[in-house]
Amino acid sequence: MLTVRVIPCLDVAGGRVVKGTRFVDLVDEGDPPELAERYAREGADEIVFLDIGAAPEGRSTLRDIVERTARRAFVPLTVGGGVRTPSEMRDVLRAGADKVSLNTAAVATPDLVRACARRFGSQAVVVAIDARRRVARPGGPATWEVLVKGGRETAGLDAVAWAVRAVELGAGELLVTSIDRDGTQSGYDTALLRAIVDRVPVPVVASGGAAGPPDFVAAVLEGGALAVLAASIFHRRRHSIAAVKAAMAAAGIPVRSVPEVAA
Amino acid sequence: MTRIAVVDYGAGNLVSIDQALRAAGADVVIARAEPDLDGADGLIVPGVGAARPAMDRLRRRGLVAPIRRWIAADRPFLGICLGMQILFDGSDEDGARTFGVLPGRTVRLDGAPRLPHIGWNAVRRRRSHPLFDGVAPDAPFYFVHSYAPVPGGPLGEDAVLAVTDHGPDFVSAVARGRIAGVQFHPERSGADGLLLLANFASLSRRAGPC
Numbered sequence: 001m002l003t004v005r006v007i008p009c010l011d012v013a014g015g016r017v018v019k020g021t022r023f024v025d026l027v028d029e030g031d032p033p034e035l036a037e038r039y040a041r042e043g044a045d046e047i048v049f050l051d052i053g054a055a056p057e058g059r060s061t062l063r064d065i066v067e068r069t070a071r072r073a074f075v076p077l078t079v080g081g082g083v084r085t086p087s088e089m090r091d092v093l094r095a096g097a098d099k100v101s102l103n104t105a106a107v108a109t110p111d112l113v114r115a116c117a118r119r120f121g122s123q124a125v126v127v128a129i130d131a132r133r134r135v136a137r138p139g140g141p142a143t144w145e146v147l148v149k150g151g152r153e154t155a156g157l158d159a160v161a162w163a164v165r166a167v168e169l170g171a172g173e174l175l176v177t178s179i180d181r182d183g184t185q186s187g188y189d190t191a192l193l194r195a196i197v198d199r200v201p202v203p204v205v206a207s208g209g210a211a212g213p214p215d216f217v218a219a220v221l222e223g224g225a226l227a228v229l230a231a232s233i234f235h236r237r238r239h240s241i242a243a244v245k246a247a248m249a250a251a252g253i254p255v256r257s258v259p260e261v262a263a
Numbered sequence: 264m265t266r267i268a269v270v271d272y273g274a275g276n277l278v279s280i281d282q283a284l285r286a287a288g289a290d291v292v293i294a295r296a297e298p299d300l301d302g303a304d305g306l307i308v309p310g311v312g313a314a315r316p317a318m319d320r321l322r323r324r325g326l327v328a329p330i331r332r333w334i335a336a337d338r339p340f341l342g343i344c345l346g347m348q349i350l351f352d353g354s355d356e357d358g359a360r361t362f363g364v365l366p367g368r369t370v371r372l373d374g375a376p377r378l379p380h381i382g383w384n385a386v387r388r389r390r391s392h393p394l395f396d397g398v399a400p401d402a403p404f405y406f407v408h409s410y411a412p413v414p415g416g417p418l419g420e421d422a423v424l425a426v427t428d429h430g431p432d433f434v435s436a437v438a439r440g441r442i443a444g445v446q447f448h449p450e451r452s453g454a455d456g457l458l459l460l461a462n463f464a465s466l467s468r469r470a471g472p473c
Contacts, residue, residue, distance in 0.1 A: 002384045002429055003403060040453065045383055045405075070278040076405055076451045096278035098311075098407065098451065121312035123379040123407045172379045172409075203381050226377065256383040256403045 003256045004220055004248065005045035005227035006241055007205065008234045010035060012081075013053045015061045019232045029235045033068040039234065040073035043241040043258030047073065048101070048175075048229060051081030052150065063095040070096025080128055080175075086115050093120065101126040101175055104148040107155045107162070110169055117170025126205075127171040131159035131192055132179045142191055151179045163196045174204050175229070181209025183232070188215055193223030205229050212239055213247030220253050265468040268294040268303035270330070270346075272320040275310055280343075280450040280460070287461035297329045305339035305467025306330070308346035309450075311407065314369065315359035317345055334364050337440045339467040341394075344408060347437065347444025351412045351419075365422050365437060367414035374430040379409045386435050386447060388425045394436075394443055394462050395425075402455045404435075404447035411446055412437070441470060 010017045010032055017029040029035065036047045047069070051062045066079055079092050080101030089100045100120075106113050106127050117125045130151050131144040144159035155162075163174055176196055178189035188206045197204045206225035210216060210233055219225045233239050245255040267289045269280055277293060284291045284307075292299050300306065308330065310317055321327050334340055334350075342350050349361040354369040361369075372378060383403040388395060411433040414420055424443070425436035435446045443463070449456035 002380065002382050002406075005382050067278055070276070071282040074279060074283060074451060074453050074456055076407070076448075093276050094278075096276050098276060098448075119312075119316075123311060123381065123409065173381060201377060202379065203377055227382065 001254045002226075003045070003254045004225075005205075006043070006216065006244055006248075006255070007046045007048055007227055007229040008039045008044050008241070009048040009050060009207070009229045009231040011050050011052045011231060012062060012065060013051075015065065017235070018052070019235055032065045033072050035235070036069045036077075037072040039241065040075045043245060043256070044075055045256055046076040046078060046227070048078045048080065050101070051079070053081075063091060066092065066095040066097050078126055080126070084109075084112070086112075086119050089116050089120060093124065099124050099126050099173070101128045103128040103130065106166065107146060107148050107157065110165065113166055113169035113171055117172070122170050122172035125171050126173045126175050127163075127166040128175040128177065129159055129163055129166070129196075130177050130179050131189075133189070133192070142195070144192055144195070147179055151182070159192070160195050160199055164199050167200045167202050171202065173202055174200065175207055176204055178208035182207070184209055185211035185233070187211060188219040188223060188225075188228070190218050190223035193219060193225050197224035203227060213244045216244050217248055217251045217253065220248065221251065264288070264290045265305065265464050266290045266292060266303045267305045267307060267464060267467060268292045268300050269307045269309065270294045270321070270326060272310070272317060272324060272326065275312075277309065280307065280309055283450045283457050283460045284464060286457060287464045289464040289467075294326070295324060297325055300329055300333070304470060305341070305463060306333050307341045307343065307463070308349070309343040310345035310349075312345060313357050313359070314345065314349055314354035314361055315357040317349065318359055318361060331362060334362065334442055337442065339463065339470050340442045341463050342444035343450070344446060344448060347446055348410065348412050350437070350442065350444050351414070354410065356410050364442060365412075365414060365439065366416050366419040367412050369410050369412045371410055372429060372433055376430055379407060380429045381407045383452075384427050384429065384447075386425045386427055388436075389423055392424050392438050392443075393466055394438065394459055396462050397458050398455050404445075404449065404452040404456060406435075406447045408446060411435070441466070
């Protein structure tokens with residue numbers, strides 16, 4: 001049976017892993033390939049790199065980081081941040097990525113999703129959606145809007161409608177981040193996840209808000225996510241990947257057992 | 264030293280497979296044209312995406328006939344993901360005609376709960392094979408695909424080495440003689456994946472070059 005993936009996310013700026021509360025107060029967390037290798041050893045099912053600088057010089061740094069990681073950690077790599085054309089995507093894939101995550105560029109040019117999926121296959125194209133809850137009318141259903149540029153600008157799109165459109169264009173996976181929850185450690189927005197999961201046929205990765213193992217369980221059982229992503233709780237060693245997987249397994253969620261006890 | 268040629272025909276990631284084979288002590292040649300196959304003991308065709316553009320690129324690089332001869336001579340061959348699918352007659356994904364070494368067609372994984380099938384899933388062996396020496400039964404490997412081959416007839420059925428379920432079972436590994444294919448990505452599958460690639464390298468060494 002397909003196991004649910006636990007994915008550490010490494011935000012990269014200036015060649016280092018950083019973490020702040022969504023792009024402010026960045027704290028240095030280490031060397032990306034070294035951290036990625038550690039996570040692979042500790043049972044990570046995939047690694048996500050997000051280039052939060054995403055400047056042109058940042059991209060070549062990122063390619064170097066991807067290649068160094070691919071030579072040390074034999075788990076799948078997804079890379080996001082700053083990819084604007086199919087040829088930029090090709091460069092990142094050739095450096096050692098398996099999937100590329102498109103966010104702001106996909107909103108600005110939806111045809112990019114189609115072009116990348118045609119050229120590299122849907123399985124290589126992830127569309128990342130940063131979503132923020134709109135204030136609901138009393139008694140009305142919850143809705144979310146899409147934010148771009150690292151959560152700084154509104155795109156004027158409904159998050160669920162954009163998710164459906166992105167999949168029609170060829171996205172093979174959606175990485176859904178709750179901007180309200182990101183960095184707050186108040187749990188994933190399971191209503192957001194559920195709203196999207198019920199409308200698309202592709203896997204949905206939950207992101208934003210993980211504080212501890214019960215949040216991962218909720219993202220899967222309540223939200224319907226097929227993969228759960230987190231950053232700071234792993235970087236700070238607040239919780240191990242093994243502890244998260246143990247809680248998921250205890251809740252009846254299929255997970256890949258951690259290969260060996262980490263040294 | 265065992266020399267393994269890895270066919271490069273476009274976009275895919277070859278870094279991890281190159282590194283995995285080096286870790287297994289093999290000498291790796293990235294093959295972009297026929298002369299790159301000279302002196303190789305084993306041949307790996309990796310690949311993701313659709314069959315037609317892949318076959319077109321192989322053809323443009325003059326690699327279709329050499330690969331066909333390699334397989335016909337029963338020399339050590341490992342197809343990964345799309346590289347496994349193209350061993351069969353053709354693909355429903357885009358109607359492409361492929362190598363036709365094994366009878367059957369590549370079809371969409373109908374009945375799957377969600378596609379693409381992305382993640383780690385158990386590879387349940389139907390029989391033993393040296394490619395899996397030292398790998399625990401039902402060990403999980405990493406998959407990322409929406410299509411898989413359905414072998415046709417007794418010859419195709421006999422080639423089935425392992426199956427995996429995503430909804431219904433699909434064929435996740437095949438082998439006939441020295442020709443093998445896996446639907447998952449050993450180069451992304453941690454220690455077990457490295458072991459499988461090391462096993463392929465030692466099978467290739469034992470077979471020796473032509």
